[in-house]
Amino acid sequence: MKRPPMTKKGADRLRTELDRLKSEERPRIIAAIAEARAHGDLKENAEYHAAREMQGFIEGRIQELEGTLSHAEVIDVTRLNAGTRIVFGATVDLSDEDSGEEISYQIVGDLEADIKQRLISVSSPFARALIGKSEGDSFEFQAPNGTRNYEITGVRYED
Template sequence: MNRAPITKAGAERLRTELERLKSVERPRIIAAIAEARAHGDLKENAEYHAAREQQSFIEGRIAELEAALSTAEVIDVAKLNPGDRVVFGATVALEDEDSGETVTYQIVGDLEADIKQRLLAVSSPIARAMIGKSEGDSFEFKAPGGVRHYVIASVHYR
């Protein structure tokens, strides 16, 4: 079986979400369903149907998180020592060769990727273009808006 990599911090975030879903959201939905049931006719009871739909979503997310965490390979990024090479878990500062702008990303597992948090999936095109490169190396990748050129300004593992 191919185990999906996940950072230690990412695994903790997913475990926290799982615990919240089980201990807070699930009981809240069960109470909402019971309250909606008490209102009578279930066929035309919008609160009941909305609560059941939300329950279905929560149960699906719980199952998804449990399955993902049970098969994931948790990697402690702080214990990696690849020097200035980019590998899974690296926090990489990139300088756009065209605009001069600098942006920082961490390369993480697909389960924990969140572009808004600057967490790039290891399977993403830009992460694949960086893997194996070192500090000071240039690379290009095809973005939706065209080819982008970057220099790896720094590589850290924390």
């Protein structure tokens, strides 16, 4: 089985979340369950059931993060030497040739993708259209709202 790629920065972000869940959230929920138990009858104790449900979510997320981090191939993108060619981890500056809008995206692993932070999944159609191209190339992309034309104005590998 191929190990999914992940940037070092993405892995660090997941480790931070995992540490917070284990050191802050888990103990807080255990205390809430103990307090709710002290209130007596558990059958009709909404606080107890809510705390148990939250505990299930937290434990599930902890397992998911541990599994992700143990299976991921963490790549330090600052050590990639791809020049101006686009590969996993690249931050790509684009110019929309139709609107003139400038935009940047970093190509990251599936589990760390977050479009709001301009982190796009390596398996997304847009990232697949970028990979292998170089700074100065122009390309056409079939977006849901129509065909877009882009020019690649910069490629860099930074953390």
